[in-house]
Amino acid sequence: MAKGGSGNGNRGGQVNSEIVVVEDSSSPYFLHNGDHPGLNLVLNLLTGPNYHTWRRAMLMALTAKNKVGFVDGTISRPMSHDLIYGAWNRCNSMISSWIINAVSREIADSLLYLDSACDIWKDLNDRFNQGNGPRIFQIKKQLSALNQGSLDVNSYFTKLKILWDELREFQPVPIRGQILMMDPLPAINKVFSLVIQEERHRTVGYSYSGSHNSDPMTFGSNSNAPAGSSGGSKTRRDRITCSHCGFQGHTKDK
Structure with a gap:
């Protein structure tokens, strides 16, 4: 009898613990009376090309309902014998329904057999995130x-x-921000490679900017300089200007 009484007491403790978690409005396991599987969280359904705006709207809605942890993996699936498993399972099913309701019919049919809201979220990201x-x-x-x-x-x-x-x-974003956002942080050799790439990109950009702003018809001391130009040593003011095209370094008849 003592053993049976102890078992009933443990079971009662489990139920009470789950009730406390579910009824706490600050808990991510809390479901409001207005929450139901047919709820539409966003106005525009996901069709594919609008993924980025749809994702932002969904994250705002899930954040307002304190449920983002179920899609970003922060709240992982507990073991089946865990006290909170029942509450997690209900919330997971509810959020999965919300996501499926927020996508087009063609996309929804491909999500029905995924086990968790996190798996659904990741699948959509892998497919539509560019x-x-x-x-x-x-x-x-x-x-x-x-x-x-x-x-x-x-x-x-x-x-x-x-x-x-x-x-x-x-x-x-700046290269420093890109490195710090990597998870896990890259090895020092990888960081060095990224910095070198960024430096090369900036060098190419500066070179292009300089060549774009310079006079395309400027001549140096080469054989193609127009007669009487003294190897291109004259000032810009003294250069010949074409009356036809407006460029310097040649005349209309040449």
Whole structure:
């Protein structure tokens, strides 16, 4: 009888512990009365090309509900005998339903057999998350093609601002920030390689800027210098200017 009584007491303690966690509104395991599997957290469904804006909207909604830990892996799946397993399982199923409700029908069908909200989130990221380079190109292309047309000023500006804001999110960060964001931190040889690459990129940029700003028709002491130019030693003011094209270093008849 003592043994049976002890078992009932442990079971009661487990139930009480789970109730405390579930009913604590500050706990990520807490579910509000208004939370249900058919809840729509965002207005626009994920179709693929809108992944980045969709992801940002979903993270805002999940943060407001204190559930981000279930999709970023912070709150991992407990063992089946753990006291909190039941609460985790309910929350995981609820969040999985929210994500599936927020994507298009074609995408939703491919997510039904994934076990956790974290697996679903990772699968969507692997499929639709593009590198910065291609996405920056797409945004700039959309910006260049965007015109007001029949839109009113407010609608046109809203579309323009969305593209501007997303482009700002993709702007490259300094090399130091890129290194510090790596997890785990890279070896010193890798850091050295990254710094060398950054230095080369900057050198190429400066070289291009210098050549772009210089006079394309400037001549040095070579055989192609126009007659009477004394090897290109004359000042810019004294150079010959073509009356046809406006460039210096030659005349219209030459």
